[in-house]
Amino acid sequence: MRARALLFSAALGFVMLAGCARKSAPVKSDPLQNAYGSEADWNDPQRIIPLNYEQVQGKQLFYQQCVWCHADQSPAGPSNRSNVTPTPPLWNDGATLNSLSDAFLEKFIAQGGSAMGKSAMMPPYGHTLTPAEIQALVAYARAIAVPPYGAASRPGHK
């Protein structure tokens, strides 16, 4: 009888302690599962790039405002790129855009080409888009850049 009581209390204590030791499995992280949206790599449609909320907003704006001159194809068919001199960079052109800082690109979009000593064919968007929208456009460019953009590896990054 006594031995059984002892055994019972020991078992109870053990069960209580065992409850504390339970470890949960780590939550698996799949970049596309967690992405707000995605975009296919322009050079390799098989590669899907996960985008966060800000980058998706940039993508939306890009396809409304910028796609006409900064992509090889526009929603209406041919691109207007060939009508613009000098030829504007593609929005995923990492070789050109990666070396420019976020601040520079944001200023360029807001003030236009002529204010920055470049072609006036790039109009200023500072009166049309909000600073957050311009930031989103730059964030989108960084996400789709080929070669990939690595902010941390460059000096003077924001």
Place this chain on the structure above:
Amino acid sequence: MGRIFFGDPARRFAWVSLLLMLSLTVAPTKDFFRQWRHYQRQYSKFIQGRPNAAALRGRMVGGIHQIWLPHLGVVDRCTTCHLGIAEPTLAGAAVPEPFRAHPAIPHDAEAWGCVVCHRGQGSATEVAEAHQTTAAWEQPILRGRFIQASCGTCHRDDLPQAPRLDQGRQLLARLDCAGCHKIPGIDRPAMLGPDLTDIGTKVSRAWLYKWLKEPRTITDANGNLTVDGVDVGEPQMPTFRLADPELRDLSAYLSTRRAHPIQPYHFDPRVVAALSKRTDVADQGEARFRQMFCSTCHSLAVTRAGETALIGGDIGPELTKIGSKVNPEWLVAWLRDPQQYLPHSQMPRYEWSDSDLYEVTRYMETKLNDPQLLADVPPLASPTNTEIAAGRRLFVDKGCASCHVIEGLAPQKDFGPDLSTIGARNISELDFGRAKIPRTLIAYLQAKVSNPLSVNPDGRMPQYHLDKASLDAVTTALLSLTGPPATLGMEKLVVARPQPEFHTAGEFGKLYERYKCYACHKFNGFGGALAPDLSYEGSRATREWLIQFMENPQTLRPTLIFRMPQFNMPAREAGVIADYLKMAMQSPDVDASVNRKEFTPAMAAAGKQLYEKKYQCQACHTIGSTGGYVGPSLSFAGNWLTPGWVQAWLRNPQALVPGTIEPRQAFTADEIQDLTAYLLTLRQSGSTGSAAGTPSAQGTR
């Protein structure tokens, strides 16, 4: 042995006391090992290594955190472990979860908490209980892939920030899911599928058999249907998995629906005599078909390099094999007056000359056909009464009557389940059948939509063929349907969907319905999005230009595939429409009293300099043959635009057309005057913009 422990009362008491003390330590020990404490200790360790460790430590609060939103009925303890959620310095994939900062979103994550959007169990303090779906927790956690569903629970209007949700809602509407299901926010249109009251006058029984078996007549080698290289997924009519006897019965029933026989149209015999001798009558018809821009609403399949693509719009049905489908007499009657056959049709009623009508119908009958289309249909005798009666029953049982009207036949009420709260359904309420899928709401929805038989082999739901992106979009839209707001606070959050309508009486009203202007254009927020919004058209365009354009729509945007159809509109009707637009569709921001005489040649010369040098507008606009084509051609801006509109536009384009892509510039008042003066000088030589000019000579191509 027993004596050592229980020898005398003192020993007994000592041992029992020890046991009691031991059991008393269980609770504190258990508490010490709680998961959230573990994560809080890890966080303390983690922030030691950060450059701003002191600041992070200063802001860290221990213990259980709780965000309580009483109006939403939400208790949220997620930030107990997700300690860095609002620390901008902890952003990026390099920071391990659960300490990473939340990516920037319009809502403040610290104020709203997590479960408002991510669902899951907010009051839980254990990883599994908070994140995983179990039979007890009603809401599975939503990750990024379907997170836009949560935007849709409060934002019932269109939400461009959530493209996947918007796409899903559009698919639910386009695929006519509302035909069988109750779906809040998606209105049942007046006509889901075509009215079949007189279908027997339009198509043959063999064609019906073929269509009911597989309602897709154009596919590429892989069985996909693509438009402009982009997979549009699914035609509106789904596949119903019918067996041969069912196909026979249904086709028998439908082919005998001919309540209102067609009145055959008699062409002028002189026109027929003259045209029937010509060998190129179908080619003439094709040219006319192109000139009239039927392709703005109807597509044709074109095969290039083995890839089949549909070229043209999707407002009306695709017409590649129409010649093998419809009865020639029906086609002529339809083209002359579509609403006679289908009162709800969006097809405009064109003004036809006998020769145009003859040529176009000959083109459609002889060139838009496929002699092999009905080759695999078994021989069908004339319908028997038994077949017709069985077909009539099938029409209701299979749910055809839920989308298609037939006079004298009532659809079953509530044919498919109500989907108003499908996004909040507990998994215990879902029938997974024998499907080998994870027991989650998301897996259920995806299985049900992609293959209804996988979860319910006896289900009546037809088969849709959605690609992965469309399937995710539809799943997102379905997950957003969580029912009416549970609390008053939530009700206040809901952004309702605006439902404008614009119809008007009088002569303009009749023409507006006849030409179906609203199928493509918007009027005060009502109508299609294919063509420019005409809410302020009266302020923008001159009356002369409007008349000329409606009589002979020339393109302002050379790259557009979709252009205004040529209705062969009589001059009087064009005048009525132009007068109405000038009178009623005005913008308060445009000064209609600005006189062209105010603008001098000197100003125009200065404006030309501004246009070409300072602002280089030619990057986007064409004048003559040079310039870009992002914006409309300005070659005849002087004929087209009113001076007040040009001024107001240059001041702020978005004030006149919200969302227009022309960026607003900081022009000075003088620059606006000069640019306006220059644009007003750009006129068509020898024409003052009268309605003169022969439409056919100018062409639209």
